[in-house]
Amino acid sequence: MDNDFKSLDNNRLESNILFIGQDSCPPNYFFRGNNVRSNYVLHYILDGQGTFSSANRPAVSLKQGDVFLLPKDVPCFYQADGEHPWTYLWIGFAGAKVKTMLDGSKLSSQRYLRQVQDSQFSHYLKLLYTTLRHGDSLANDILTEALTYQMFYQLVTEFPGKSSQTGGxxxxxxxxxxxxxxxxxxxxxxxxxxxxxxxxxxxxxxxxxxxxxxxxxxxxxxxxxxxxxxxxxxxxxxxxxxxxxxxxxxxxxxxxxxxxxxxxxxxxxxxxxxxx
Missing domain, CATH: 1.10.10.60 (Homeodomain-like)
Known part of the structure; x- marks a missing residue:
């Protein structure tokens, strides 16, 4: 399995991004570690397909252009397809502000989104990932902060949750x-x-x-x-x-x-x- 992982020093301004990574999974590969995370891990599928499920939710088939979320403290299971295994990138977030922003979107309740590849959310997600791969500097930290909020802004405006839609x-x-x-x-x-x-x-x-x-x-x-x-x-x-x-x-x-x-x-x- 081709694997790329980077743990971040968390000295960034307020974004609370803990780590990033990318996997090209072999057929039928599934994560064998702790399936209950102490943070929020956002996955974007770059190629292939697989299956994702989380507590109290049915299993769904996801493919290139889809997104899925591993929520904090929620058991999850995800497995690459046997014939067309997926490649995905991920970003790990922590903090109450992240939960607040996620709660404003459909992703929080549904835990996945289909075919977001043409969205501004997808654009800023991939741009944020690319920025995080660069070396640490004040300029890069400021850009990371701006892209993080821009990504979440696009998430809650393009894919709003029910509470965001009802207002009041x-x-x-x-x-x-x-x-x-x-x-x-x-x-x-x-x-x-x-x-x-x-x-x-x-x-x-x-x-x-x-x-x-x-x-x-x-x-x-x-x-x-x-x-x-x-x-x-x-x-x-x-x-x-x-x-x-x-x-x-x-x-x-x-x-x-x-x-x-x-x-x-x-x-x-x-x-x-x-x-x-």
Whole structure:
């Protein structure tokens, strides 16, 4: 099997792209590793065909020009065809912002898209992959950031999910709330109470629209933003835990460490030791 894999250092601005790769699979090849991922892996089929399935979804046959997503924490299975095995590229993403953008598209619920090769989404996906293969530089990092958001913009506009199509006041309030939390979660003053004050909305109303739109509470969403960034910083740097705690919105290391262990099952120091 022709294989190309590149792990990224994650020092890019905010894109949280972890790795990229490309495979030309032999007939009937299937991935034998852990089929439950701790991140989001987007695959684009360059040639050939195969079968893809994920939890609570029927198996589908996919071919050149199709896309499939391995969602975070969801069991998936995919296998190359016996006669015309596929070649695909992939990009691995992490972070709560990625989930938010994916949730705005049909890809999040369906987990695959057919015949996207003539779309702007496909164009920017392949352009992003090519850019990520280049050497690290500030200019390349800025371009990566721009292409990442352009790709997701095209995804949610060309292949919108049902919630994006229906819109409505609650959806607009939810988007405003997400934007506020995503822009301010690094500050310790960012709380659900400050969110309510900022938008002029009640805590119970915010809880309802978050649970309906994202299946989690506003507090859990805020915690996830902080914990996902903390995970990336622990994995990519040697910064002291106390410093990371302050950079993701916690007053003290002890409170941060308790929250991090509840979220991941590991203490920050133990998680850092197992990051490879």
């Amino acid at each position: 006041k609650a959806q607009k309030h939810l988007q405003l709330a997400q934007n506020y939390l995503e822009q301010n979660y690094r500050h310790s003053t960012c709380t659900v109470a400050s969110l309510c004050d900022h938008l002029g909305l009640s805590r119970s109303y915010l809880y309802t629209i978050f649970k309906k739109g994202l299946t989690i509470s506003p507090q859990d969403y805020l915690t996830r933003l902080r914990m996902e960034e903390a995970r990336q910083r622990l994995r990519a740097s040697t910064e002291p835990v106390r410093q990371i705690a302050g950079e993701v919105g916690y007053h003290d290391e002890f409170t941060f460490s308790k929250a991090f262990k509840r979220y991941t099952g590991f203490s920050p120091s133990a998680y850092r030791q197992t990051r490879y």
